[in-house]
Ligand SMILES: [Fe+2]
């Protein structure tokens with residue numbers, strides 16, 4: 001059985017993951033509007049990943065006999081000044097989420113909830129990936145941003161990112 005404290009923070013993390021999905025969906029819409037279809041595709045896949053993260057926590061709460069409680073999802077920003085600004089915001093957002101996950105790990109340890117601690121390890125590793133993916137794109141864009149041709153190529157490359165299948169999100 002989950003303690004009330006752990007249940008509350010896990011529910012909070014469902015909200016954070018759904019906000020991530022909402023944010024990436026807003027970024028997708030921005031890229032559609034400026035005709036970068038490849039960057040839009042990357043954001044679409046990212047949205048699917050975040051929805052899957054929320055679902056993972058949702059299922060875990062239920063497995064542990066807890067109660068899922070859904071709150072309102074905050075409004076994401078809708079405009080950015082450049083593709084680079086979007087990916088910088090995505091990178092910053094992932095760093096923030098890493099902080100949230102680390103906070104959850106610490107709370108689970110404090111509450112001696114080892115099952116939740118083990119469950120969260122997946123998210124700890126996932127955040128390493130998430131930060132790496134976003135920061136690599138930021139790095140490339142910082143190099144290429146003044147070259148329209150290079151940005152076109154990068155857009156094409158990110159357009160190849162495939163939807164994730166169950167289990168490998
Ligand atoms: Fe996530």
Ligand SMILES: [Fe+2]
Nearest residue numbers: 020050094130
């Ligand atoms: Fe993420």
